Amino acid sequence: MNTFLPRKIDKVLVPPIKCQGIKTKLINFIAANIRWDGAGRWIEPFLGSGVVLFNIRPERALVSDTNKHIIRFYQEIQSGIIDEIIVRDYLQEHGVRLFEKGKDYYYEMRYNFNQSQDDSLLFLFLNRASFNGLMRFNSKGEFNVPFNHKPERFRKGYITKIANQIGNIRKIIIDHDWKFEVADWEETISLSNDKDFVYLDPPYIGRHTDYFNSWKEEDALKLAIKTKALPAGFALSMWKENKYRQNEHLKNAWDGLVMKEFKHFYHVGPTESLRNHMTEVLAIKPEYAVKTELMAS
Structure with missing residues (x-):
């Protein structure tokens, strides 16, 4: 048998989405x-x-x-709707507002997300600004994780890190025959x-x-x-x-x-x-x- 697995992964790639139980x-x-x-x-x-x-x-x-939000996020990277430049610009803009307004802005963004349910960039923002890397929804399908109490969350280095994660997985996704489905x-x-x-x-x-x-x-x-x-x-x-x-x-x-x-x-x-x-x-x-x-x- 030819062996695709087992093998050693020399550098483990960290995805841009965080959730409990990540491997x-x-x-x-x-x-x-x-x-x-x-x-x-x-x-x-x-x-x-x-x-x-x-x-x-x-x-x-x-x-x-x-979880339709995760699948849509990766589908939009695959289709080119989202890339590292778009993510960087979005997080820079809303990171400044979060720094200025603090938790009120986070909860405003969370409310907007729960009203629209179809904004992948907003989903990423909440995922990276929420408490302790949790991803949690209530019985109505609403994102309900509280703020992480870090209004300075989206510093330049942190935004660059997330943008690089997007760029890395985008290159991998477009180079492979992968189907993402809800x-x-x-x-x-x-x-x-x-x-x-x-x-x-x-x-x-x-x-x-x-x-x-x-x-x-x-x-x-x-x-x-x-x-x-x-x-x-x-x-x-x-x-x-x-x-x-x-x-x-x-x-x-x-x-x-x-x-x-x-x-x-x-x-x-x-x-x-x-x-x-x-x-x-x-x-x-x-x-x-x-x-x-x-x-x-």
Whole structure:
């Protein structure tokens, strides 16, 4: 088998969108433990920030999320509606206003976003000015993360950093055959075949679940059943345990897979209980794992 994966990612690219559970620290762990020839499509039904996609960089990909704002943002980069120059100019303009008006301007911008629901630049502004890197929506689909209390947030260096992130992913996106869709996970994985590889990073049961919509235990069980029946290779990112508890769902629903463990520390979250060491697992369909070390029972 030719090997697209495993491989080492020399420089991990950080995407412009921030959200809880971002896998930046796990990129090389993921890339080193999956065995796939890259002949088919890389399929991600829970795209989130896009950090795994942008670093794995498959030639072809089908990626989706129910969060229409994330998908629209990357679609507009792909189509050329948004680029690094447009982002820099926008953040410079509104960064000055934020500095002058403080939290009142942030909440004005948040209100405008929730009224329009279709402004990708405003979405980026809120994402980078909101509290603690959270992305959270209420039951009405309204962005409801409070201000981060940093009116000076958009300094020149910070704007340059974000603009460079946009430029980096824009070059990658236009150089690859990738499709971004607003879609349910079940619809997306149903399109997979035996040459594809499906990477799953669903919301975590028992942790923050209002990233965009709800995620119940029944959803998680259905995902496990549907995924294990796929003809494609697959890997699941899932938390195993922290100092408070263990994830019984992982043991009960994802048995028979190769389990790779990674201990790390989450910095994103509004409370101390979300800032602790955690053991995360990459659960891999056995024939797609680099080496069988520990099987779930």
